[in-house]
Amino acid sequence: MNLRYVLFLACTAATGGLLFGFDIAIISGAGPFLARHFELGDFGLGFAFSSLLFGCVAGSAIAGRLSDRHGRRRILLWIAVLFALTSVATALAWDFHSFLAARFLGGLAVGAVSLIYPVYTAEISPASVRGRMGALYQMSIVSGILASYCINYLLRDSGPDNWRWMFMTGVLPSAVFVVLLLFAPETPRFLLLTGRRDEAQRVLKRISDPQSPALSRADVVSAHEQRRSWRGLLQKDVRRAVFVGFWLAILVHFSGINTVIDYAPAIFQSAGWRLDTALLSTFVVGITNFLFTVVSFWTIDRYGRRPLYIVGSLGMAASLLALSASVILGHFHGPLVLVLVLAYLICFCSCIGPVFWTLLPEILPTEIRGTAMTVPVLTQWVANALVVLLFPAALHRLGPGATFAILAAVSSAQAGFAWRFVPETKNRSLEDIQKFWPTAPRRSSESPG
Numbered sequence: 001m002n003l004r005y006v007l008f009l010a011c012t013a014a015t016g017g018l019l020f021g022f023d024i025a026i027i028s029g030a031g032p033f034l035a036r037h038f039e040l041g042d043f044g045l046g047f048a049f050s051s052l053l054f055g056c057v058a059g060s061a062i063a064g065r066l067s068d069r070h071g072r073r074r075i076l077l078w079i080a081v082l083f084a085l086t087s088v089a090t091a092l093a094w095d096f097h098s099f100l101a102a103r104f105l106g107g108l109a110v111g112a113v114s115l116i117y118p119v120y121t122a123e124i125s126p127a128s129v130r131g132r133m134g135a136l137y138q139m140s141i142v143s144g145i146l147a148s149y150c151i152n153y154l155l156r157d158s159g160p161d162n163w164r165w166m167f168m169t170g171v172l173p174s175a176v177f178v179v180l181l182l183f184a185p186e187t188p189r190f191l192l193l194t195g196r197r198d199e200a201q202r203v204l205k206r207i208s209d210p211q212s213p214a215l216s217r218a219d220v221v222s223a224h225e226q227r228r229s230w231r232g233l234l235q236k237d238v239r240r241a242v243f244v245g246f247w248l249a250i251l252v253h254f255s256g257i258n259t260v261i262d263y264a265p266a267i268f269q270s271a272g273w274r275l276d277t278a279l280l281s282t283f284v285v286g287i288t289n290f291l292f293t294v295v296s297f298w299t300i301d302r303y304g305r306r307p308l309y310i311v312g313s314l315g316m317a318a319s320l321l322a323l324s325a326s327v328i329l330g331h332f333h334g335p336l337v338l339v340l341v342l343a344y345l346i347c348f349c350s351c352i353g354p355v356f357w358t359l360l361p362e363i364l365p366t367e368i369r370g371t372a373m374t375v376p377v378l379t380q381w382v383a384n385a386l387v388v389l390l391f392p393a394a395l396h397r398l399g400p401g402a403t404f405a406i407l408a409a410v411s412s413a414q415a416g417f418a419w420r421f422v423p424e425t426k427n428r429s430l431e432d433i434q435k436f437w438p439t440a441p442r443r444s445s446e447s448p449g
Contacts, residue, residue, distance in 0.1 A: 005206050006125060010133040012180040013120045014140035016076060016113035019083045019173055021144025023052060023110050025286075026170070027103075029152020030163040037163065038096045042396060046389045051100040053385035055107020056114065060381050063112035064374035071194075072120040072370075073186045075112065080177040082109040087170030114357075115377040119369055122361035123187035124207055127429045130362070131300035135354035139293045142349060144173075146286035189369075238372060241363045244421050245376030251414040252356050253383040255316055256407035257348050260285075260341060284338065285345060292346045296354040304426040305355045305362075306418060312351025313415035319344035320408035327401035352414075362425045365434045 027034070027049055035045050067075045086106035093099035117137055125133040151169050155162045188207070191200035299308060323340045326332045364372040394403045425433050 006129065006133065009124050009184055009207075010121050010136050012177075012184045013076065013117045014136050015173065015177040015180055016079060016117050017137045017140030018144040018147070019080075019170065019177060020110050020113055020117075021141035021146075022148045022170055022173065023083070023106055023144075024141075025145040026148040026152065026166055027052070029149065029156065030166045033160075033163040034099075037160070038099070040096075042392045043389075044096075046392050047100060048096075048103075049392075050385045050389040051103040052107040052110060053381060053388055055104035056111030056381040057107075057378060057385060058104075059108035059111025060115045060377040061111075061374060063115045064370040064372070064377070066112075067116050067119065067190075068193075068368075068370035071186050071190050072116055072123070073181060073184055075116050076120065076184075077178065077181050079109045079113050079116070080174055080181060082106075082112075083177065084171050084174035087167055087174060091164040091168035093164075111377070111381050114381070115370075115373050118357050118361040119373055120187055122358075123189045123369075124203075126207060127427055127432075129301065131305070131354075131358055131426060132297050135293070135296040135300050135358065137357050138296065138349065138354040139290070141353070142286070142289040142293045146290050149286040238365055238368060241365070242372055242375050244363060244423075245360050245372075246379050247417055248356060248359070248414075248422070249376040249380035250383045251410060251417060252352060253380055253387050254407070255313070255352075255411040255414055256320065256344075256387065256404075257353070260344060285341065288342050289345050289349045292350040293354065295350045299350070300354055300358065301426055304424045305359050306422050306424045308351040309355050309359075309418040309422060310415050312347045312355075313411050313418060315347030316344050316352070317408045317411035317415065319347060320404045320411060324401045324404040324408060327399065327404070332400060359422070359425065362428075362433055363423070 031045065031049065034040065034048050038044070038048075040048060063075060083106070086102055086109065089102035090099065090106060093102055121133050121137060122130060148166075151166055155165050158165060185203050186196075186199075188200040188203040191197070191203065296308075319340050323332070323337070323344075326336055326340065360376050361369060361373060391403070394406075398406075423433075
């Protein structure tokens, strides 16, 4: 196995994750200036934040079938171009409606890359390092978030159109994404599914584990003979895997991660912080997010997906309950709020985030992976959009205490679901994992294979 080559391919695709994180979080700093520029109320601000996410719903809905038809790499190229175009369009928006339209179109790219990147990485990564390659995606997302926080803070005093320059900076990483993709191949599994065996074998020779290349290749070739259609989702083994992915997708966002990322300045302002200080604190949030995502590189392939998901979910619930209690007890102010928000983020970015994006493509069958990924990825974007849309109103009408308590309850439910239904997939080939579902027990605590 040429680990450097595998890492290059994963990093290339991960540039899409950086754009994902950038587009999701850039509005966190632009939000207060947008609200002032367009004179937005709670729901107007909610639409400004969630318009991208509704685009993500549409992008993820169509990307799976397109990738199964045209290939993972070709769709990634289209996505990279769309990222660049919509960054410019958002920056040049002349009214609120054109702003919403540009953000929605940008969401098509974010939603599509959120589906295609995990599939691409899973299909070009040997089993022994697949967890770390999947974690690389989460690290690229948080890198994009951190970059957007830095840009927001640096441009905060650059005039009344500062928010336009915040969005315009997305053009540069989009161009880098296009250039890198020109040197990346299609995945061997897609090449085999489309009958391009010689080309697939050349790629497989560069990325396969030397210990078991023949088995890996034979299993992938056998998938070529199987049917790929929407009806395939109704097969018993596929249905079980999709069920797990569907509920993980709902729980990961109703536990509140993107409300904390997007509305960090609003949360800190509600705790009595000045806007400048709140924006600076989001930089601390971004640094913490990045550093503890790096931790997942050493844990995801060592301790496995399922234990991390359970521990991370319980830690998130504890942090959110502490935030709720601080409101009730009248201590929701100052450094305490920052510490508890950081504790919540540490649990998410060192456990949940990397595992979620690694686990989804692992548990879905090769011959229908792109199509099947549509279900959990589309679901997570719908859940994400609804939560981000409603969060400002919930924060103001229910109050921070009740809002954080609801998110804590969902985090606890996430831990219970992972304990009962999520299988362990570390150090297993994708084809080996696929064999697990037809005989999966009611509680999936045992490893596949």
